[in-house]
Amino acid sequence: MATVREHYAAHLAPIYLWMAGGIEHALRLGTLDVASLGLPARHDDLAVDLGAGFGMHAIPLARMGYSVIAIDSSPELIDELGIHARGLSIRPIVADLVDFRMHVPGRAARILCMGDTLTHLDSKDSLERLFADVAACLLPGGRFVATFRDYTRLPAGESRFIPVRSDESRIQTCFLEESGDSVLVHDIVHERHGEAWSMKVSAYPKLRLDPDWVVGELQRHGLVVERSAGPRGMVGITAVRGGT
Numbered sequence: 001m002a003t004v005r006e007h008y009a010a011h012l013a014p015i016y017l018w019m020a021g022g023i024e025h026a027l028r029l030g031t032l033d034v035a036s037l038g039l040p041a042r043h044d045d046l047a048v049d050l051g052a053g054f055g056m057h058a059i060p061l062a063r064m065g066y067s068v069i070a071i072d073s074s075p076e077l078i079d080e081l082g083i084h085a086r087g088l089s090i091r092p093i094v095a096d097l098v099d100f101r102m103h104v105p106g107r108a109a110r111i112l113c114m115g116d117t118l119t120h121l122d123s124k125d126s127l128e129r130l131f132a133d134v135a136a137c138l139l140p141g142g143r144f145v146a147t148f149r150d151y152t153r154l155p156a157g158e159s160r161f162i163p164v165r166s167d168e169s170r171i172q173t174c175f176l177e178e179s180g181d182s183v184l185v186h187d188i189v190h191e192r193h194g195e196a197w198s199m200k201v202s203a204y205p206k207l208r209l210d211p212d213w214v215v216g217e218l219q220r221h222g223l224v225v226e227r228s229a230g231p232r233g234m235v236g237i238t239a240v241r242g243g244t
C-alpha cells in the first residue's frame with residue numbers, strides 16, 4: 001500500500017487532468033461548484049484552497065476576484081496549477097494542508113477543501129486539528145466549504161469496481177476494499193502501447209468519514225454548519241463563523 005503522496009507522485013498526478021476530463025471540462029465543473037456555493041464575487045478577499053490539485057476551484061475563485069492561496073502536497077499538480085493560473089492572483093504552495101496556517105497570513109474569508117480531499121488525511125485526529133485551525137483562521141462571517149465522499153457504507157460485490165474514465169489508449173478503474181476505519185482505494189490503470197496493453201495498480205487509504213461526525217466537529221468549534229447533497233455524489237458541508 002502506498003502513502004497518499006506516493007500514490008499521487010507515481011500513479012495519479014501524471015494522469016489526473018486526463019482523469020478529470022481535461023482542463024476546460026474540469027474548470028467548467030469547478031466554476032459550477034463554486035457558483036453553487038453562492039459566494040459573492042469579492043475583490044481581494046483571501047480564499048484558501050486546501051488540496052487544490054491542478055486548480056479546479058482555485059482558478060474559478062481567482063477569476064471571481066478572490067486572492068487565492070492554493071495548497072497541495074503534490075508538486076506535479078501544483079506545477080500544473082501554475083501553468084493554468086498564469087495572470088491570476090493565486091499563490092501555489094507545495095505543503096501538507098494540515099500545516100496551512102504556516103502559509104496563510106492573517107485570516108481568510110473563504111476556506112475550501114473540495115473533491116474528497118478530507119478523506120485523504122491520515123486520521124480523525126488530524127481532521128480535528130484541521131477543523132480547529134480552520135475555525136481560528138476564518139474571519140467573522142467567513143465560510144469553510146468542503147465536499148467529500150461518505151464511505152461509511154461501502155458498495156459490495158461487483159459494485160466495488162468503479163469505472164473512472166476510458167478512451168482508446170487508457171482505461172482507469174477504481175476498486176474499493178474495506179479496511180476497518182479506512183477504505184483501500186485501488187486505482188487500476190491500463191495503457192495501450194501500440195498493440196499491447198500494460199496494467200499499473202496502486203492503492204492508498206482513505207478515511208471513512210461519517211458526515212454527522214464532520215458536522216459535529218465543526219459545530220464544536222462554534223461554526224454554524226449546513227449539510228447538503230454535494231456535486232457528483234459527494235456530501236457538501238458549509239460552515240460559517242459568526243460575528244460581523
Ligand SMILES: C[S@@+](CC[C@H](N)C(=O)[O-])C[C@H]1O[C@@H](n2cnc3c(N)ncnc32)[C@H](O)[C@@H]1O
Pocket residue numbers: 004008050051052053054056057071072073074077095096097098113114115116117120121
Ligand atoms: C481528490 S484530489 C482533489 C483535488 C481538488 N480539490 C479537486 O476538487 O479537484 C485530492 C488532492 O488533495 C491533495 N492532498 C492529499 N492529501 C494532502 C495533504 N495532506 N496535504 C495537501 N494536499 C493533499 C492531493 O495531492 C490531491 O491533489
